[in-house]
Amino acid sequence: MIGNSALASLAVTPATHTLLLLRHAKSDWGHAVGDRDRPLASRGRRQAPHTGRWLAEHELVPDLALVSPAARARQTWDLIAGQWSGPLPSVRIEEAAYTFDGADLLELVRGASESVGRLALTGHNPGLEELASELTGEWVRLPTSALAVIELERWADAGAGRARLRYAGRPADDA
Numbered sequence: 001m002i003g004n005s006a007l008a009s010l011a012v013t014p015a016t017h018t019l020l021l022l023r024h025a026k027s028d029w030g031h032a033v034g035d036r037d038r039p040l041a042s043r044g045r046r047q048a049p050h051t052g053r054w055l056a057e058h059e060l061v062p063d064l065a066l067v068s069p070a071a072r073a074r075q076t077w078d079l080i081a082g083q084w085s086g087p088l089p090s091v092r093i094e095e096a097a098y099t100f101d102g103a104d105l106l107e108l109v110r111g112a113s114e115s116v117g118r119l120a121l122t123g124h125n126p127g128l129e130e131l132a133s134e135l136t137g138e139w140v141r142l143p144t145s146a147l148a149v150i151e152l153e154r155w156a157d158a159g160a161g162r163a164r165l166r167y168a169g170r171p172a173d174d175a
Helices: 042-057 071-081 102-110 127-136
Strands: 017-023 064-067 090-093 118-123 147-152 164-169
Touching: 017 071, 017 127, 042 071, 042 147, 064 071, 071 090, 071 118, 102 118, 102 127, 118 127, 127 147, 127 164
Parallel strands: 017 118, 064 090, 064 118
Antiparallel strands: 017 147, 147 164
């Protein structure tokens, strides 16, 4: 895990894009509902706001958020974004983000407009871990409520280990 000290100088150059990979918070398996409709567990509802505060403290509120339509991902996003004051990012509930395949997520990232400086992607494993690994060339563990901050030059060129991992961890664990 790369901790907060790695972010001491997270000044992003204007030509650099920042990708925020947000794994949904802990879900509640105690409900007799389908996968898409599974809500957050109480632990997930407690942990997710820490990520929102962490992003605000590090001036990493995204310009655009792509959020899986699964209930647990939408609820996670709402709890994260609920920690911010000021203008909120544009949000798209993105059907293509409801996948467990990193290659599918890579296509979402590559399709982002170059005018978007910071992009958040809220979704699921193993897809998010696969995407982080494809982008950075290193294994990135993303348990529930985890975040990875990744820098790259252009969305369209994402992949093949060209990106730089700036942070990976669960902000709730640092609180």
